[in-house]
Amino acid sequence: xxxxxxxxxxxxxxxxxxxxxxxxxxxxxxxxxxxxxxxxxxxxxxxxxxxxxxxxxxxxxxxxxxxxxxxxxxxxxxxxxxxxxxxxxxxxxxxxxxxxxxxxxxxxxxxxxxxxxxxxxxxxxxxxxxxxxxxxxxxxxxxxxxxxxxxxxxxxxxxxxxxxxxxxxxxxxxxxxxxxxxxxxxxxxxxxxxxxxxxxxxxxxxxxxxxxxxxxxxxxxxxxxxxxxxxxxxxxxxxxxxxxxxxxxxxxxxxxxx
Amino acid sequence: xxxxxxxxxxxxxxxxxxxxxxxxxxxxxxxxxxxxxxxxxxxxxxxxxxxxxxxxxxxxxxxxxxxxxxxxxxxxxxxxxxxxxxxxxxxxxxxxxxxxxxxxxxxxxxxxxxxxxxxxxxxxxxxxxxxxxxxxxxxxxxxxxxxxxxxxxxxxxxxxxxxxxxxxxxxxx
Numbered sequence: 001x002x003x004x005x006x007x008x009x010x011x012x013x014x015x016x017x018x019x020x021x022x023x024x025x026x027x028x029x030x031x032x033x034x035x036x037x038x039x040x041x042x043x044x045x046x047x048x049x050x051x052x053x054x055x056x057x058x059x060x061x062x063x064x065x066x067x068x069x070x071x072x073x074x075x076x077x078x079x080x081x082x083x084x085x086x087x088x089x090x091x092x093x094x095x096x097x098x099x100x101x102x103x104x105x106x107x108x109x110x111x112x113x114x115x116x117x118x119x120x121x122x123x124x125x126x127x128x129x130x131x132x133x134x135x136x137x138x139x140x141x142x143x144x145x146x147x148x149x150x151x152x153x154x155x156x157x158x159x160x161x162x163x164x165x166x167x168x169x170x171x172x173x174x175x176x177x178x179x180x181x182x183x184x185x186x187x188x189x190x191x192x193x194x195x196x197x198x199x200x201x202x203x204x205x206x207x208x209x210x211x212x213x214x215x216x217x218x219x220x221x222x223x224x225x226x227x228x229x230x231x232x233x234x235x236x237x238x239x240x241x242x243x244x245x246x247x248x249x250x251x252x253x254x255x256x257x258x
Numbered sequence: 259x260x261x262x263x264x265x266x267x268x269x270x271x272x273x274x275x276x277x278x279x280x281x282x283x284x285x286x287x288x289x290x291x292x293x294x295x296x297x298x299x300x301x302x303x304x305x306x307x308x309x310x311x312x313x314x315x316x317x318x319x320x321x322x323x324x325x326x327x328x329x330x331x332x333x334x335x336x337x338x339x340x341x342x343x344x345x346x347x348x349x350x351x352x353x354x355x356x357x358x359x360x361x362x363x364x365x366x367x368x369x370x371x372x373x374x375x376x377x378x379x380x381x382x383x384x385x386x387x388x389x390x391x392x393x394x395x396x397x398x399x400x401x402x403x404x405x406x407x408x409x410x411x412x413x414x415x416x417x418x419x420x421x422x423x424x425x426x427x428x429x430x431x
Binding site (some may be wrong): 114 | 290296305336337343381386397404405408
């Protein structure tokens with residue numbers, strides 16, 4: 001009986017609080033507390049329900065997802081291989097495009113580098129064109145950037161080219177800026193242009209090109225002057241020249257008939 | 259009257275076709291792909307490593323014959339060398355074959371040292387012969403830096419090869 005009276009009194013108090021809040025136009029503290037607690041419960045319930053739904057749908061579509069993943073992996077492998085092949089094609093096209101103007105300009109014969117001397121004593125390459133293709137001894141050999149050497153020996157299907165940096169290489173050379181003549185001699189890693197007139201006002205950065213000779217037409221770049229050697233009692237000066245072509249990375253070259 | 263047949267110990271060195279196969283592989287590698295791995299324009303001479311490996315395990319005549327074949331192959335592949343590789347490689351093979359009588363061919367430090375010395379001696383002989391063929395004197399000195407570096411590389415290649423062979427042998431055992 002007392003409990004019932006107590007509940008009625010509490011209910012009446014709560015009702016008074018609610019009515020008071022309604023009259024004053026503000027939110028009742030009971031409503032605020034209730035909605036706050038309820039919102040947490042609602043959020044937790046929805047998250048749990050979402051997780052369960054997601055897990056359920058994932059489990060349901062697992063075989064399909066596995067198939068899709070396998071397909072994507074296969075596609076990825078195929079595209080990777082395709083990408084590598086296209087890169088290689090692009091590199092080959094770039095190499096071909098680089099020497100094509102040289103071939104057209106000099107009516108030369110395109111060749112590929114297929115070998116090198118087994119030891120370090122000489123600077124030479126072997127190319128895949130020989131006498132059958134029309135290569136002759138002493139033909140000049142160019143790359144996209146300039147002269148690289150001359151044909152030293154010719155076989156039916158291959159030829160040996162001595163590079164401009166080989167010690168036995170001798171090429172008539174001209175300094176482009178002043179038309180000073182010299183002889184470009186191989187010096188392993190570089191080229192030495194010797195017998196340049198002592199009074200020629202040469203400087204570092206001058207471009208050295210071929211003179212008209214047995215193997216080359218005039219005007220083909222040999223390299224750039226990197227240093228000058230002048231003696232006190234000599235009639236000539238010597239220019240150290242960095243080759244115009246990276247001779248360590250030759251792939252396609254052009255044989256120019258003389 | 260029958261004369262007593264002198265006792266001859268059986269040959270225990272590497273088979274000629276095995277050595278030949280290694281030589282061919284070394285020549286092909288050295289004239290093609292090895293160039294791409296040049297360090298300061300220097301590549302190790304796999305041919306010399308194979309020649310020394312064979313020479314220190316056989317008698318001098320066999321070593322000379324093997325060196326002769328290797329040298330001829332190198333001259334064929336090299337421009338303007340004439341017969342310089344033939345002579346120098348044969349002589350180095352003979353020296354290595356004679357030296358092998360005086361030490362154990364399985365000693366790694368000794369074999370690596372022999373390879374390094376053989377590289378330098380062969381380079382010296384090569385440029386000497388090139389001098390006889392008309393090349394100006396002083397080219398050997400010009401190539402001294404390369405020869406010295408190549409001696410180190412050759413010794414390293416021999417060391418790696420011997421370690422690898424020992425590992426393989428240990429694995430089989």
